[in-house]
Every structure is written in C-alpha cells, then in structure tokens.
Amino acid sequence: MILDNLPLSRKQIVSIVESRRYRVSIWSGAVRSGKTIASILAFYDAIVNAPDSGLILICGRTLQTIERNILEPMQDPAVFGAWASEVHHTRGSNVAVILGRTVHLIGASDVRAEGKLRGLTACLALVDEATLLPESFWTQLLARLSVPGARCLATTNPDNPAHYLKVNFIDRAGERDMRLRAWDFTLDDNPSLSAEYVAAIKAEFTGLFYLRNILGRWVAADGAVFDMWDPDVHVIKWDDLPAMRWILGVGVDHGTTNPTHAVMVGHGIDDVLYCMDEWRYKANNREARWTNVQLSNGLRGWLAGAHHPSQDPDSPDPFRGYVIVDQSAADFRVQLQQDGLTTHSAKKEVLYGIRTMTALMAAGNLKFTDRCPELLKEIPGYVWDTKATEKGKDEPIKLNDHGIDSTRYLLATTERKWRRQVKLAGYSTPELTAA
Structure with a gap:
C-alpha cells in the first residue's frame, strides 16, 4: 500500500x-x-x-x-x-x-x-x-x-x-x-x-x-571552517537591526586564564538570527584576573544596557532571556543564579554546533552586527585541525574562538525555540518525503 x-x-x-x-x-x-x-x-x-x-x-x-x-x-x-x-x-x-x-x-x-x-x-x-x-x-x-x-x-x-x-x-x-x-x-x-x-x-x-x-563524499575537513563567510553578506550595522521577535538569550564562554566572552542573539521579524551585541573581559598583564563575582557584575552591567537601536539608552528594556553557560563553568553559573539571572547549561558538542552555524550562515539566516568586533575577528581565522583530521576526527583548532563558542552554545541550546521559523540550509523542506 x-x-x-x-x-x-x-x-x-x-x-x-x-x-x-x-x-x-x-x-x-x-x-x-x-x-x-x-x-x-x-x-x-x-x-x-x-x-x-x-x-x-x-x-x-x-x-x-x-x-x-x-x-x-x-x-x-x-x-x-x-x-x-x-x-x-x-x-x-x-x-x-x-x-x-x-x-x-x-x-x-x-x-x-x-x-x-x-x-x-x-x-x-x-x-x-x-x-x-x-x-x-x-x-x-x-x-x-x-x-x-x-x-x-x-x-x-x-x-x-x-x-x-x-x-x-x-x-x-x-x-x-x-x-x-x-x-x-x-x-x-x-x-x-x-x-x-x-x-x-x-x-x-x-x-x-x-x-x-x-x-x-566522505572527505576530510581542511581549511577554513566558515568558508562561506562574506562580510558584505553576513555583517550589518547595528543601527540597521530589524525589530526582534524575541531575544534568544546570551551565550557565555567562561574563561579563567582565557577571556570571558558573551554574545547576545535575537530572532528578527524577518526570521533571521542576529548576533546583536557582545561583551568580553580579558585581564591585562598589569591587573589581577576578575573573580566570578566581578565577572557576574560586569556581565550584568552590560545586560542592563541597550542592545537594540529602538531602545532608549537611558531606560532600556530589561533583559529576560536565558544565559547559556559552558558546562565546565558550574561555579560561575551558580554565581549568576545567585545574582538573579536565569541560566542554562550549554549543549557543547562542537561539530553539531559548527554544522548548525554553517547551515544558518550558508542560508543567509545568521548575521552579525558591528557591535560584535571580537567575534567578527575570530570567524575568518577559525580553521580545521589537520592533526585531528589524520586521526579521523573533525575538530577546529582551539585558538581565538571564545566568541564562536559562545554563539554555538546559544544556537545549539535554544534550537527548539527558533528551528521551526528559521530556515537551516539543507535541513528544511516543504516535503517530508524529501527526508
């Protein structure tokens, strides 16, 4: 039948x-x-x-x-x-x-x-x-x-x-x-x-x-991870952000010796996801590294500001989204919760997060504003690890990737919220028989 x-x-x-x-x-x-x-x-x-x-x-x-x-x-x-x-x-x-x-x-x-x-x-x-x-x-x-x-x-x-x-x-x-x-x-x-x-x-x-x-084809990973990256396509001015359906949340890559980087992503009314804004802390050589209490204060101070051009900078809308935190930073997550933020442990599978980001970027449905300068610096230099490739693994080189990690944490963890509205290259079809 x-x-x-x-x-x-x-x-x-x-x-x-x-x-x-x-x-x-x-x-x-x-x-x-x-x-x-x-x-x-x-x-x-x-x-x-x-x-x-x-x-x-x-x-x-x-x-x-x-x-x-x-x-x-x-x-x-x-x-x-x-x-x-x-x-x-x-x-x-x-x-x-x-x-x-x-x-x-x-x-x-x-x-x-x-x-x-x-x-x-x-x-x-x-x-x-x-x-x-x-x-x-x-x-x-x-x-x-x-x-x-x-x-x-x-x-x-x-x-x-x-x-x-x-x-x-x-x-x-x-x-x-x-x-x-x-x-x-x-x-x-x-x-x-x-x-x-x-x-x-x-x-x-x-x-x-x-x-x-x-x-x-069964081929090895080589070269740039985001080889579809085109600043003329993927980067917009912050002042040109469309209205947002909602703010998906903020992804946080917590660092001790490395920087702590936070990226805010919104779901636009055009059903495009936007990396709207970022916050980054990196200790210089002349100062002591911040404690989790200080990092929480810094992050919450940034969250209290305006992140969309439609907001009044003197009285911005309060942030009500999730803060998605690296699983290994359990103590920092506890600190954020004690300070009143709603947190969620990140889904960390690297290749799945990369596949999600590349599919969105290839479809033109993940864009970045000029308020994310550190993240924009990381994307062109994110490359596959050839030594891992020789062992049959797909892994990027772990270098200058804190903003990328923050972004993929957020996108992978909140996927069920945006997936039905946002086209993911090669994964959405009007025909179920096309599976």
Missing part, C-alpha cells in the same frame, strides 16, 4: 528489499536523497517480521533528534498512509508503540550512552545519523543485537573518510563474513524532490558540507 502511494526510486526499492538479507544495512549519502524514507520503510517491514523476543530500538544523537528525524515523519499520513496511525508516541517519552510493538528510544550524545545498552537484548534497531554516535555505543549496540535474525538499519551523511563507521564497516561491506550492505544515495535518488528545490539546497551549502551533504 505504501509503495503504491509513495514515489520511490529504483535504488530505494532495491535497498528496502535487499536489506532483509543483511544483519547490518547502512544508507549513506547526501541530505534529502531519500535514504531516511527508504530506511523507515525497511524498518516498518522489519518490525512486521521481527522475532518475538528481544527489544526494538531507535537510536540517535538525542531523543529530540529521534522525534524530529524519525517519529514525526513516520506519523505523517501524507507520506506513510494508514501506517502513520500505527505510530504512537508522547513527546518527551523514551518509548513509542509502532505496529503494536513497543519501541525504545535511546539518545547517545556522548561516550557515557554506551551504558544505556548494557544488559539488554535486542532484535531490531534503527539508527539515525550513525556517524554522530560514539564508537563505543555502536559497538555495544551490535553486540546487543543477539537474537537470531536480529538486524540493524542505519542512516548517515558522509563524514571524515577515517571515521570508524567508514573504515571498519562501510569499506568492509564486501567481505564475506561481514553480513553488511551499504548503499550510497545522491539527490537524484529521491524522486520526491523538485528541480527547483534541488537547485536551492545546492546553492545553500559550501565547502566541506557541500562535498559531504550535497555530493555525498
């Missing part, structure tokens, strides 16, 4: 059918290339034929990404017809019921997540964005798929060519004992996409993420 109503390419159909023969099936390739739809259809089929014993799992970076990338599309009747009504889930719950079977949802954002799998026995797992999961979690997951006939279905965008998933699994797919099959998808493999949409997302990506997310 679903195959009749949903336009599918030959590669999607072949991958769904042939995945039944393999213990591990991996759909890899460009964004919106149809791999997620194929994997979900294969997952429906696998649930129907799953062994009665053992747990069924959906794994992803976080519970929220599982809900957004997997469960919400599965519940769309325009895409999956009557089967959508067989997917029951309460947002925030770590279980769902799909086709009458209980499905456990497991987030794996760091190496500690591997402990969530210990002791369980599974018969089926669907993994969203497998390269974002720690290797220890992936290895433990495969070990827990121990029921006869157990299967793992996984999707991923390409990553570093030395990534464990590429080297230890995808590249070994042809080996006799691996019982693994991998399919590479391009935008041409998704018949749901219009030519206009394909042209649009191709234009939105640049550099590393174009090679990976559009061309579907």
